[in-house]
Amino acid sequence: MKFKLGRRIAVAGATAALAVGALALSTGSASANSYINVPLSTAHGVGLYSGSSTSGTYLRDTNPLFKSHGDSITAVCSVVGQQIGNDGDVWYMTSQANFNWYGYSDFFPAPNPAWTFAPYVDGANAFHNGLSHC
Numbered sequence: 001m002k003f004k005l006g007r008r009i010a011v012a013g014a015t016a017a018l019a020v021g022a023l024a025l026s027t028g029s030a031s032a033n034s035y036i037n038v039p040l041s042t043a044h045g046v047g048l049y050s051g052s053s054t055s056g057t058y059l060r061d062t063n064p065l066f067k068s069h070g071d072s073i074t075a076v077c078s079v080v081g082q083q084i085g086n087d088g089d090v091w092y093m094t095s096q097a098n099f100n101w102y103g104y105s106d107f108f109p110a111p112n113p114a115w116t117f118a119p120y121v122d123g124a125n126a127f128h129n130g131l132s133h134c
Contacts (some may be wrong), residue, residue: 034132035095038075039102044120048106052081052115059114069101073116078134079129082111090118090127093134094131 040046045064049056065071074096081091094114097106107115118124 006084020077031133033076033134036075036126036131037072038092038122038126039070040065041122041125042067042120046071046116046120048075048094048097048108048116049116050115052079054082054117055085056115059108059134065097065099066101067129069099071100073121074098075121075131076113076117076118077100077132079134081117083101084119087117087119088124090124092116092118092121100105 009038017036017057034128045066047064048052048059050059051057065073073092073094075092076095078091080089083089092115094116095108097108097114097116106114118127
């Protein structure tokens with residue numbers, strides 16, 4: 001009887017430890033970066049900036065990205081930045097800009113990523129659908 005009670009306590013303890021471990025693994029980090037391809041879906045031209053505002057350096061001296069050209073970006077995460085009109089204040093950290101019309105991509109690896117204004121990229125759809133916060 002004493003052996004059965006000790007065994008039950010040990011099994012219950014092991015089960016609890018496994019449950020806590022599984023919960024810890026499933027929650028992950030809230031700031032994990034995503035790296036998702038985001039095709040442009042608005043009629044706006046999308047500029048690439050050195051920060052999350054239009055006061056940052058504009059990184060392209062050619063045309064901006066356009067939906068009509070089939071352009072896209074690779075969004076890493078999102079931040080609250082400059083408010084532009086009534087369109088919002090969400091900006092995407094951007095690691096890649098794909099200029100499909102011209103047949104090339106520009107890469108912006110950390111620590112110097114580009115920033116794009118989310119409402120002009122895709123109406124901030126990636127942000128509203130779980131793109132992580134930077």
